[in-house]
Amino acid sequence: MAARTSWVTDMPEVTRSTPREIEDATSAKVALDINKLCGIVGNSAALRRVLGNVRVVAPTDATVLVNGETGTGKELIAEAIHKCSKRSKGPFVKVNCAAIPTNLLESELFGHERGAFTGAIARRVGRFELASGGTVFLDEIGEMPLELQPKLLRVLQDRQFERLGDSRTLRSDARLIAATNRDLQAMVNEQKFRLDLYYRLNVFPVRVSALRERPEDIPLLVRHFVQQFSRRMNKSIDTIPSDIMNALVRHPWPGNVRELQNVIERAVIVSTGLILKLSMEELQLSADAPPVRSHGNGSLRATLEEAERQEIIAALEKTIGKIAGPNGAAALLGMSRSTLHSRMQKLGISVLRTATCR
Ligand SMILES: Nc1ncnc2c1ncn2[C@@H]1O[C@H](COP(=O)(O)OP(=O)(O)OP(=O)(O)O)[C@@H](O)[C@H]1O
Ligand SMILES: [Mg+2]
Numbered sequence: 001m002a003a004r005t006s007w008v009t010d011m012p013e014v015t016r017s018t019p020r021e022i023e024d025a026t027s028a029k030v031a032l033d034i035n036k037l038c039g040i041v042g043n044s045a046a047l048r049r050v051l052g053n054v055r056v057v058a059p060t061d062a063t064v065l066v067n068g069e070t071g072t073g074k075e076l077i078a079e080a081i082h083k084c085s086k087r088s089k090g091p092f093v094k095v096n097c098a099a100i101p102t103n104l105l106e107s108e109l110f111g112h113e114r115g116a117f118t119g120a121i122a123r124r125v126g127r128f129e130l131a132s133g134g135t136v137f138l139d140e141i142g143e144m145p146l147e148l149q150p151k152l153l154r155v156l157q158d159r160q161f162e163r164l165g166d167s168r169t170l171r172s173d174a175r176l177i178a179a180t181n182r183d184l185q186a187m188v189n190e191q192k193f194r195l196d197l198y199y200r201l202n203v204f205p206v207r208v209s210a211l212r213e214r215p216e217d218i219p220l221l222v223r224h225f226v227q228q229f230s231r232r233m234n235k236s237i238d239t240i241p242s243d244i245m246n247a248l249v250r251h252p253w254p255g256n257v258r259e260l261q262n263v264i265e266r267a268v269i270v271s272t273g274l275i276l277k278l279s280m281e282e283l284q285l286s287a288d289a290p291p292v293r294s295h296g297n298g299s300l301r302a303t304l305e306e307a308e309r310q311e312i313i314a315a316l317e318k319t320i321g322k323i324a325g326p327n328g329a330a331a332l333l334g335m336s337r338s339t340l341h342s343r344m345q346k347l348g349i350s351v352l353r354t355a356t357c358r
Pocket of ligand 1: 039040041042068069070071072073074075076077139181257258261
């Protein structure tokens with residue numbers, strides 16, 4: 001006899017058994033697996049969709065183009081695709097196309113022979129060779145110089161390239177994942193990006209939503225970063241005042257998750273006790289900030305309640321329904337057992353214990 005614990009929400013039966021609920025439950029499971037594997041925090045429908053795409057495309061060798069605003073987590077998603085692929089034991093080789101001067105990028109990608117150009121004092125193996133059996137991640141692909149684009153297209157199409165200063169043709173078996181925060185289609189129209197390369201990259205596009213489009217993820221991310229930085233700085237912050245959380249959820253986050261991460265790091269630095277301190281000026285909440293979109297179903301309160309529900313459910317899933325004790329959901333959420341009980345009651349979450357025979 002083994003005890004199995006699961007949570008159910010106090011919803012009408014008909015709501016729980018509709019196909020949409022089943023679809024959501026499946027994607028929630030997918031999200032949970034990849035979240036754990038790759039340290040991706042969040043449970044919004046938008047993020048679950050992205051993680052569903054990751055799951056589908058990872059086992060294939062297809063080229064993936066990850067698009068999204070700065071700081072949304074594109075690199076994290078690229079890593080997730082690699083980790084969930086059959087190449088996961090191979091290298092994940094990153095190249096930031098914006099950080100390398102145009103004249104050095106070709107040698108960075110494809111390598112060079114000694115004496116290939118002034119300063120090439122030794123042979124250098126390029127990133128495509130280094131990534132053999134693994135994945136090349138080309139970040140900020142929109143910054144790839146036009147003159148280098150045909151060579152990248154050739155690796156993608158024919159898997160062939162040459163080291164600078166060497167006429168021998170080499171083959172690459174690396175998988176390519178590219179990311180950009182730019183509108184490549186618009187760049188093609190402006191003739192700043194080759195159409196043929198765009199088509200080759202855009203085999204499987206994945207769009208990571210801006211944080212303001214998934215405010216439900218904010219409380220989860222806030223708690224995650226507070227715990228992470230508290231641990232690193234040897235602090236024991238366990239309470240996030242609700243006015244601070246509300247302000248964080250309302251903020252438009254033009255710099256997305258990276259900006260949120262930085263704000264929380266600063267807040268943890270200045271907090272001395274158990275309670276997180278954050279000045280409202282820090283957030284520079286401006287009257288003309290765009291309103292938070294809540295996927296069209298209701299007010300900010302509804303969004304916050306849904307976020308809290310998701311957070312509690314995620315904690316209960318992690319602790320397999322255990323509420324109290326050091327490994328219980330209450331401790332994980334940084335609240336007392338009785339507070340968690342009353343929040344669960346208010347939000348219609350209950351833990352169902354059933355016994356099953358094995
Ligand atoms: N869902 C998430 N859960 C946990 N951490 C996240 C999440 N999304 C982003 N981060 C963190 O936020 C920071 C920015 O993420 P990342 O570098 O992947 O963004 P990006 O979209 O590649 O940004 P850029 O466009 O500036 O290159 C990283 O420290 C990353 O670990
Ligand atoms: Mg990046």
